[in-house]
Amino acid sequence: MEHIILIGDPGTGKSTLLTGLTGKPFASGMSTGTGKTTQLQTEVVNGVRYSDTPGLDDAVTKKRAAEEIAAAVRLGGTVKLLFVVTLEAARIRAGNMATIRTVVDALKEREVRVTGKFSVLINKMTPREKAMWTDAATSGPDLMRDILNDIGPVDRLAFMERVYALEDADNGKLPAQQLTVVRSLLTAMQTMDVPSGTSVEVKVDKIGELTAAFEAELKQTKAAHEAALAAAKKGDTTLLHEIVRGVSNVASVVALASPAAQLARGFRSLF
Ligand SMILES: Nc1nc2c(ncn2[C@@H]2O[C@H](COP(=O)(O)OP(=O)(O)OP(=O)(O)O)[C@@H](O)[C@H]2O)c(=O)[nH]1
Numbered sequence: 001m002e003h004i005i006l007i008g009d010p011g012t013g014k015s016t017l018l019t020g021l022t023g024k025p026f027a028s029g030m031s032t033g034t035g036k037t038t039q040l041q042t043e044v045v046n047g048v049r050y051s052d053t054p055g056l057d058d059a060v061t062k063k064r065a066a067e068e069i070a071a072a073v074r075l076g077g078t079v080k081l082l083f084v085v086t087l088e089a090a091r092i093r094a095g096n097m098a099t100i101r102t103v104v105d106a107l108k109e110r111e112v113r114v115t116g117k118f119s120v121l122i123n124k125m126t127p128r129e130k131a132m133w134t135d136a137a138t139s140g141p142d143l144m145r146d147i148l149n150d151i152g153p154v155d156r157l158a159f160m161e162r163v164y165a166l167e168d169a170d171n172g173k174l175p176a177q178q179l180t181v182v183r184s185l186l187t188a189m190q191t192m193d194v195p196s197g198t199s200v201e202v203k204v205d206k207i208g209e210l211t212a213a214f215e216a217e218l219k220q221t222k223a224a225h226e227a228a229l230a231a232a233k234k235g236d237t238t239l240l241h242e243i244v245r246g247v248s249n250v251a252s253v254v255a256l257a258s259p260a261a262q263l264a265r266g267f268r269s270l271f
């Protein structure tokens, strides 16, 4: 059976997404101290299983969340694994990356072929963040993919704008337009075969350490981009182009053809 599993830190919007997709109530909203979802909720709709898991990065309930994620994996199936993350000041959080890495590693340990098969939805983006990160002229999507590559190759990368009506809401409904985006993402996603009964160990104790490591890497990336920008300001765009070439695919061709000033402006808004 196709089995869609949503995983991510507390409050990233997993339950809201699943309610919209299935029409079944997955409780969503605000909570203090712990995440809103505290146990695995799984619903089968039109022959597809949808699993909602508790936010993993929560200080108090990390262990419980890890067990509930393991319970979702144990159900097995033709799994579509979607990580839901949010940005902070336009940047991906090291904690979100640590969460993804921890779950991916747990699956790898059980020989699940997860590399390149999991997808990431960047949710609740402000209009400006979305404009920045989806701008082909500055290779935004390529850069984000490159950053996420520190975890491992990602299948699909999707960007969703914040819905202001849902801010602080309890059991709010996603507008049809957003649902269309998620549905097409889910349709396009790769699957991974997970035999039922697969027992993973999500090592939450490592999350703090991993977060610190990702933090350091993100800082390095930022420093490299800042150095490239400083050089570009003085008229030398070699470094900027090197970065773009480093993450190159089709979108980068646009960036390489962009006038230096435009390229520098785009990068400055990204980092
Ligand atoms: N502004 C905005 N708020 C959203 C969006 N999606 C969800 N929210 C709000 O964010 C809060 C948390 O949403 P949930 O769906 O409960 O998040 P969750 O990932 O299931 O959280 P946990 O169960 O704690 O892990 C709720 O108040 C939602 O109304 C969105 O696209 N935009």
Ligand SMILES: [Mg+2]
Residues within 6 Å of the ligand: 014, 015, 016, 027, 028, 036, 037, 052, 053, 054, 055
């Ligand atoms: Mg939830």
